[in-house]
Amino acid sequence: MAATGTARGGRAVVGAYPRIVKDPAALPVAPNLADYEAARRAFDWREARALLDGLPGGQGLNIAHEAVDRHAAGPRAGRPALRWIGRGGAARVFTWRDLRAETNRFANALRGLGLGPGARVFTLAGRIPELYVAVLGALKAKCVASPLFSAFGPEPIATRLELGEAEVLVTTEALYRRKVEGLRARLPRLAHVVLVGEGGGGTAVPGTLDWGRLMAEASPDFAIPPTDPEDMALLHFTSGTTGRPKGVVHVHEAVVMHHVTGRNALDLHPEDVFWCTADPGWVTGTSYGIVAPLTNGVTNVVVEAEFDAQAWYEVLERERITVWYTAPTAIRMMMKLGAEALRGRDLSALRVLASVGEPLNPEAVLWGVEAFGKPFHDNWWQTETGGIMIANLVAMDVKPGSMGRPLPGIEAAIVERGADGAVSVVEAPMVSGELALKAGWPSMMRGYLHEEARYRKCFAGEWYLTGDLAMRDEEGYFWFVGRADDVIKSMGHLIGPFEVESALMEHPAVAEAGVIGKPDPVAGEIVKAFVALKPGHEPSEALRRELLGHARRRLGAVVAPKEIDFRAGLPRTRSGKIMRRLLRARELGLPEGDLSTLESDER
Numbered sequence: 001m002a003a004t005g006t007a008r009g010g011r012a013v014v015g016a017y018p019r020i021v022k023d024p025a026a027l028p029v030a031p032n033l034a035d036y037e038a039a040r041r042a043f044d045w046r047e048a049r050a051l052l053d054g055l056p057g058g059q060g061l062n063i064a065h066e067a068v069d070r071h072a073a074g075p076r077a078g079r080p081a082l083r084w085i086g087r088g089g090a091a092r093v094f095t096w097r098d099l100r101a102e103t104n105r106f107a108n109a110l111r112g113l114g115l116g117p118g119a120r121v122f123t124l125a126g127r128i129p130e131l132y133v134a135v136l137g138a139l140k141a142k143c144v145a146s147p148l149f150s151a152f153g154p155e156p157i158a159t160r161l162e163l164g165e166a167e168v169l170v171t172t173e174a175l176y177r178r179k180v181e182g183l184r185a186r187l188p189r190l191a192h193v194v195l196v197g198e199g200g201g202g203t204a205v206p207g208t209l210d211w212g213r214l215m216a217e218a219s220p221d222f223a224i225p226p227t228d229p230e231d232m233a234l235l236h237f238t239s240g241t242t243g244r245p246k247g248v249v250h251v252h253e254a255v256v257m258h259h260v261t262g263r264n265a266l267d268l269h270p271e272d273v274f275w276c277t278a279d280p281g282w283v284t285g286t287s288y289g290i291v292a293p294l295t296n297g298v299t300n301v302v303v304e305a306e307f308d309a310q311a312w313y314e315v316l317e318r319e320r321i322t323v324w325y326t327a328p329t330a331i332r333m334m335m336k337l338g339a340e341a342l343r344g345r346d347l348s349a350l351r352v353l354a355s356v357g358e359p360l361n362p363e364a365v366l367w368g369v370e371a372f373g374k375p376f377h378d379n380w381w382q383t384e385t386g387g388i389m390i391a392n393l394v395a396m397d398v399k400p401g402s403m404g405r406p407l408p409g410i411e412a413a414i415v416e417r418g419a420d421g422a423v424s425v426v427e428a429p430m431v432s433g434e435l436a437l438k439a440g441w442p443s444m445m446r447g448y449l450h451e452e453a454r455y456r457k458c459f460a461g462e463w464y465l466t467g468d469l470a471m472r473d474e475e476g477y478f479w480f481v482g483r484a485d486d487v488i489k490s491m492g493h494l495i496g497p498f499e500v501e502s503a504l505m506e507h508p509a510v511a512e513a514g515v516i517g518k519p520d521p522v523a524g525e526i527v528k529a530f531v532a533l534k535p536g537h538e539p540s541e542a543l544r545r546e547l548l549g550h551a552r553r554r555l556g557a558v559v560a561p562k563e564i565d566f567r568a569g570l571p572r573t574r575s576g577k578i579m580r581r582l583l584r585a586r587e588l589g590l591p592e593g594d595l596s597t598l599e600s601d602e603r
């Protein structure tokens with residue numbers, strides 16, 4: 001994977017779009033970030049840690065205490081902590097005081113079942129309030145919380161429950177009947193299944209417990225036991241974009257990162273109303289869909305329904321969302337419908353738009369300005385890093401197509417691997433190489449569950465190697481090139497799929513694009529693109545030629561695709577990422593590999 005070299009491409013993205021200039025004085029942002037370099041110099045992890053309370057009496061650090069109890073004991077106790085918007089118009093509001101009582105009940109219930117520190121508590125549910133209560137309650141009882149995505153089929157569920165040594169599963173009756181009941185024999189460790197009854201009625205499914213009864217019988221008072229910041233807290237499975245998903249271990253100390261990045265990257269302030277569209281089945285939906293807003297004392301809006309542009313705009317308007325954290329896949333779907341779909345909406349409350357999960361095409365950043373009057377702030381991180389690492393900070397100019405700059409406290413570099421496996425930092429700007437981070441921030445993974453060798457392979461000396469390729473410019477902004485596995489080598493050049501996809505997306509007919517390398521006897525690989533069109537455009541030979549010509553003009557002959565296929569949609573993980581490895585496997589007739597996280601697959 002020695003994929004370092006001067007990127008041949010980069011022209012379609014880097015510097016091709018004017019920067020979006022910010023006037024820090026005019027922004028209601030954390031003032032310490034207006035001067036980026038000074039903020040970096042001044043940053044100190046001990047000071048960040050001091051922003052949190054710690055458990056009373058110096059008894060350590062527990063995520064749930066910081067997210068719930070410390071606000072429930074303070075002036076925010078009666079304010080809305082969680083505002084839940086259910087399908088079909090149902091709504092529930094939990095104040096911090098309510099959340100404390102509910103999470104205490106669940107912690108007591110777990111204790112009553114004989115579950116102690118380290119026991120694995122899984123959830124398998126849509127975004128219902130009980131999921132949030134279960135995760136935070138489990139953390140209070142010092143159990144390990146692991147939320148699974150509810151749309152998984154039985155096989156991926158069984159694999160994860162087995163690998164994660166689940167002892168408790170909180171789910172709904174419908175999901176249990178459909179997906180779990182038949183698996184129980186394979187899961188001897190799974191001692192307790194707790195069913196959240198739909199419509200509030202108790203359930204009587206053999207071999208299960210009823211959430212309502214369990215909670216009613218449990219006391220609303222609970223004192224969190226002493227918690228070592230290094231105690232395991234969360235188990236998250238990666239998206240499986242590049243292969244078999246990994247079980248990533250996070251500890252209670254991660255809360256320091258969730259908290260400071262909530263402030264520094266998402267600009268959360270106590271009066272904010274925050275909406276993170278990610279499901280807690282993915283790390284974003286936990287770090288930022290549960291922990292960061294609550295520790296920061298911000299009202300956290302949770303929307304049960306899946307993506308629907310008009311319904312989402314309705315939420316933004318009605319809930320007066322001020323900070324919105326979403327993903328490129330959703331932004332591209334909104335772009336498909338056009339900014340006209342937003343006409344007449346009052347979105348004056350909206351202050352910050354941010355995106356994560358995949359590279360954000362510059363067109364999408366600019367579409368934010370067109371549709372919402374402000375750019376999307378791209379930021380980069382991984383399940384392994386537990387929190388945001390690199391971001392277009394709110395106080396700083398946005399360079400469309402760039403991931404931004406490392407957050408204060410984070411050291412990032414482009415590195416090159418030598419033949420002996422040692423890495424060296426590439427100092428020259430705009431050279432593509434592996435993105436590496438200097439290990440040592442609080443939410444860094446503590447391991448891949450049961451995969452010590454895979455974990456060790458991520459490190460070289462003091463560097464954590466991310467598996468992504470990027471470039472750094474003179475001002476310290478990082479530019480995503482592609483995943484190391486996805487990069488294309490053609491005629492001796494390295495070509496990142498991201499810039500080819502971004503160039504194709506500039507064409508008015510293109511809704512999204514996925515680009516792969518296809519083996520070629522002369523070039524090594526040629527660039528092949530799969531393209532989905534916007535409504536109102538039909539595949540045709542003429543359009544294919546037009547797109548090939550457009551790409552050649554934008555990218556030059558070496559980087560532009562040689563082949564374009566039209567697709568109704570692109571294969572996507574359930575966390576919304578284009579699965580290029582599947583496009584490639586199909587194109588080459590290779591085995592399709594682990595598809596446990598595959599969601600949409602229109603051909």
Ligand code: ATP
Binds near residue numbers: 360466
């Ligand atoms: P797996 O590791 O199982 O293949 P995954 O890497 O997709 O799956 P996640 O941890 O959910 O699992 O995703 C992290 C990856 O997503 C990053 O390594 C990067 O490739 C991509 N990513 C996230 N945010 C961005 C971004 N802003 N720009 C470019 N890529 C991003």
Ligand code: MG
Binds near residue numbers: 238242382467
């Ligand atoms: Mg990964």
